[in-house]
Amino acid sequence: MSVVAFDPTAPLTPSGNLRRRQIFSRLAESGATLAAVVAVAVLGIVIYSVAVHGASALSLDFLTKGAPIGIGPAILGTALIVLVATAIAMPIGVLVALYLSEFAGRRATTQIRLTLDLLNGLPSIIIGLFIFKMLVDHRQQSGFAAAVALAIIELPMIARGSQEVLLLVPGSMREAADALGVSRWRTVLKVILPSALGGIVTATVLAIARAAGETAPLILVCSVFDARHFSGNIGEAIPNIPVMIFELSEEANPEGFARAWGAGLVLVAFILVTSLGARAMHARSKRKMSS
Amino acid sequence: MSASPAALRDPRAARRRDRRKRADRIGDRLLYGVCLAAALLAAAVIVAIGYQVIHGAGPAISKFGLGFLVDTNWQPNFGEFGAGSLLFGTAVSSFMALLLGAPIAIAIGLYLSLLAPAGVRGVVAPLVELLAAIPSVILGFWGILVLAPFVHEKIEPWLHDTLGFIPLFGPPQTTGSSIFTAGLILTIMVIPIVASISRDLFLAVPRDVQDGAGALGATRWEVVRGVVLPSTASGVVAASLLGLGRALGEAIAVTQVIGAGSSIKASLFETGDTLAARIANQFPGALTELHKASLFYLGAILLVIGLLSNLFAQWIGRRFGYAGKVAR
Numbered sequence: 001m002s003v004v005a006f007d008p009t010a011p012l013t014p015s016g017n018l019r020r021r022q023i024f025s026r027l028a029e030s031g032a033t034l035a036a037v038v039a040v041a042v043l044g045i046v047i048y049s050v051a052v053h054g055a056s057a058l059s060l061d062f063l064t065k066g067a068p069i070g071i072g073p074a075i076l077g078t079a080l081i082v083l084v085a086t087a088i089a090m091p092i093g094v095l096v097a098l099y100l101s102e103f104a105g106r107r108a109t110t111q112i113r114l115t116l117d118l119l120n121g122l123p124s125i126i127i128g129l130f131i132f133k134m135l136v137d138h139r140q141q142s143g144f145a146a147a148v149a150l151a152i153i154e155l156p157m158i159a160r161g162s163q164e165v166l167l168l169v170p171g172s173m174r175e176a177a178d179a180l181g182v183s184r185w186r187t188v189l190k191v192i193l194p195s196a197l198g199g200i201v202t203a204t205v206l207a208i209a210r211a212a213g214e215t216a217p218l219i220l221v222c223s224v225f226d227a228r229h230f231s232g233n234i235g236e237a238i239p240n241i242p243v244m245i246f247e248l249s250e251e252a253n254p255e256g257f258a259r260a261w262g263a264g265l266v267l268v269a270f271i272l273v274t275s276l277g278a279r280a281m282h283a284r285s286k287r288k289m290s291s
Numbered sequence: 292m293s294a295s296p297a298a299l300r301d302p303r304a305a306r307r308r309d310r311r312k313r314a315d316r317i318g319d320r321l322l323y324g325v326c327l328a329a330a331l332l333a334a335a336v337i338v339a340i341g342y343q344v345i346h347g348a349g350p351a352i353s354k355f356g357l358g359f360l361v362d363t364n365w366q367p368n369f370g371e372f373g374a375g376s377l378l379f380g381t382a383v384s385s386f387m388a389l390l391l392g393a394p395i396a397i398a399i400g401l402y403l404s405l406l407a408p409a410g411v412r413g414v415v416a417p418l419v420e421l422l423a424a425i426p427s428v429i430l431g432f433w434g435i436l437v438l439a440p441f442v443h444e445k446i447e448p449w450l451h452d453t454l455g456f457i458p459l460f461g462p463p464q465t466t467g468s469s470i471f472t473a474g475l476i477l478t479i480m481v482i483p484i485v486a487s488i489s490r491d492l493f494l495a496v497p498r499d500v501q502d503g504a505g506a507l508g509a510t511r512w513e514v515v516r517g518v519v520l521p522s523t524a525s526g527v528v529a530a531s532l533l534g535l536g537r538a539l540g541e542a543i544a545v546t547q548v549i550g551a552g553s554s555i556k557a558s559l560f561e562t563g564d565t566l567a568a569r570i571a572n573q574f575p576g577a578l579t580e581l582h583k584a585s586l587f588y589l590g591a592i593l594l595v596i597g598l599l600s601n602l603f604a605q606w607i608g609r610r611f612g613y614a615g616k617v618a619r
Contacts, residue, residue, distance in 0.1 A: 118601055
């Protein structure tokens with residue numbers, strides 16, 4: 001390196017290599033910011049499209065009446081399927097979480113968590129094939145089969161979510177219960193579950209938001225239905241929103257598209273409200289737990 | 292619990308205590324048993340899924356064997372089935388999604404963990420995650436009516452004009468349904484998954500190491516390049532694999548925009564099909580047992596690929612010590 005003569009009049013801004021490095025860093029920063037902007041913009045465009053196209057279809061008749069006019073039966077059908085699915089998945093999910101947090105040793109914990117993660121990562125169409133083989137093949141499509149399929153999708157989400165909050169329950173509470181001679185099952189029912197309830201509900205609501213829009217399994221196990229009225233009989237195929245949107249989207253019929261946008265708006269609104277609500281609750285209960 | 296000497300001597304109280312003890316013993320056993328049963332059920336489900344899907348594929352497996360994987364013929368009317376072109380379509384669309392999505396998602400992760408002010412982060416992070424909450428059927432419907440026309444009229448001609456010398460960017464077809472459009476939709480699905488995992492990874496990089504690099508005169512990019520990315524590389528790879536798994540298995544949105552083509556072409560702007568999309572598209576209308584079995588065979592292939600990519604992601608995560616972060 002040559003000795004550079006000190007020049008008191010030189011500006012105090014970086015020059016040469018440093019300047020190049022700083023510019024590059026600035027560019028990288030703007031790139032990262034741009035990426036975030038793009039993602040939010042895509043979300044905005046999708047929701048905007050659904051809202052604008054869907055709003056014109058929306059009316060009281062649309063929400064309550066049957067097929068040619070509205071999507072009433074499909075709304076009820078989706079609600080029923082998701083309700084039954086959650087009634088199946090939530091108890092099992094919470095019990096799995098309890099097993100993981102209260103009983104399982106290290107090895108069992110790793111294995112069951114791995115199982116849950118694999119189940120969570122499984123393409124939903126495969127779960128559809130499975131349920132088709134188990135409950136539909138040689139019989140008939142049914143809302144019950146759809147509910148079981150959605151329950152399998154919800155199970156790992158509820159179990160993992162609940163397990164995370166159960167781990168947050170302070171060990172001192174368990175020790176306090178033990179010290180008072182309280183038996184394990186009473187501790188679990190009276191102490192641990194109540195204090196983790198908020199988190200369990202959050203996980204369940206998130207799972208419901210996911211299940212409500214799940215389409216692939218329903219196409220295989222609950223797609224041939226009469227969309228004019230809602231029978232409430234879970235033993236036969238019942239109308240539901242996701243399959244309806246899918247089928248309308250496959251026909252090139254502008255009127256059908258309008259109805260699909262309307263149904264899409266109902267579904268997206270439900271999902272956004274539930275998942276945002278669950279997130280808000282999650283943030284609150286987390287603050288409460290950690291304080 | 293009061294245990295005064297008088298109460299201890301009282302036979303009725305003693306009986307009560309015994310009853311309670313017995314109830315506690317039974318309750319403990321019962322709770323343990325029920326919890327264990329639930330955990331075993333979860334494990335049994337995944338085994339049953341594997342068994343049933345492979346069992347359903349039985350007729351097709353015995354008829355076509357492993358040649359199914361390379362055979363590109365798919366003609367239900369003639370009883371000829373092969374997964375070749377579908378494997379091709381799955382690979383191309385998923386890798387395109389990963390190639391486009393992973394860098395964007397990692398950049399978002401960096402923005403959310405290192406750049407964004409706390410207030411902005413609190414808004415943008417949930418919004419990015421909401422992108423994952425949009426049902427695929429709606430994303431696909433939007434893809435048909437909004438994205439595909441735009442891609443067909445603007446992006447495809449432009450790419451063909453500027454990069455047409457590469458066979459990937461052939462002449463645009465009559466509609467916007469193409470592997471390219473499917474790849475874009477999958478990109479949108481991959482981004483939130485990879486972004487939220489990599490953000491958590493970046494947040495876990497110790498602050499003082501980054502500050503140390505900064506104190507040595509590193510610019511922000513150099514801190515990322517020299518400290519943040521190297522220490523989280525394995526986790527980022529695992530996150531990308533999970534994103535890839537999502538893209539591979541997506542059925543609905545892809546079947547809506549990919550155009551259900553059945554041949555292998557170099558151009559991304561041609562129609563194509565993927566394993567999952569073919570199942571969603573043809574299963575409801577499948578009449579012959581062989582057709583159904585072949586669709587189950589596709590499912591079995593998908594299952595194996597999905598499980599492998601997922602296990603590989605878990606293994607990388609665990610091997611390099613990010614298990615807790617990657618396993619969501």
